Amino acid sequence: xxxxxxxxxxxxxxxxxxxxxxxxxxxxxxxxxxxxxxxxxxxxxxxxxxxxxxxxxxxxxxxxxxxxxxxxxxxxxxxxxxxxxxxxxxxxxxxxxxxxxxxxxx
Numbered sequence: 001x002x003x004x005x006x007x008x009x010x011x012x013x014x015x016x017x018x019x020x021x022x023x024x025x026x027x028x029x030x031x032x033x034x035x036x037x038x039x040x041x042x043x044x045x046x047x048x049x050x051x052x053x054x055x056x057x058x059x060x061x062x063x064x065x066x067x068x069x070x071x072x073x074x075x076x077x078x079x080x081x082x083x084x085x086x087x088x089x090x091x092x093x094x095x096x097x098x099x100x101x102x103x104x105x106x
Contacts, residue, residue: 034059034099036090036095039051039052039095045092046089052082053079056076060073077098081098082099084097084098
């Protein structure tokens with residue numbers, strides 16, 4: 001067998017030995033910022049500070065596991081910045097308005 005044929009056979013053997021299942025098993029990360037629904041964990045139409053913290057922690061964990069850089073994490077707005085009316089709950093308008101202001105520049 002010539003060198004190029006042996007190299008081809010070796011490369012094909014190695015390629016077939018690489019497991020693809022772990023790559024296929026990971027869910028695709030949605031592009032763009034999280035939506036209100038991503039944070040409204042109990043689906044009651046409002047986000048509490050507890051839901052906000054839990055959803056944010058989960059999103060950070062998932063993105064970190066997927067290898068995303070955590071740029072700007074230290075500058076992420078706190079729940080109180082979203083809760084403009086101070087009622088302890090975020091409605092879709094409060095969430096969307098402040099989230100739009102805090103999108104990272106492209």
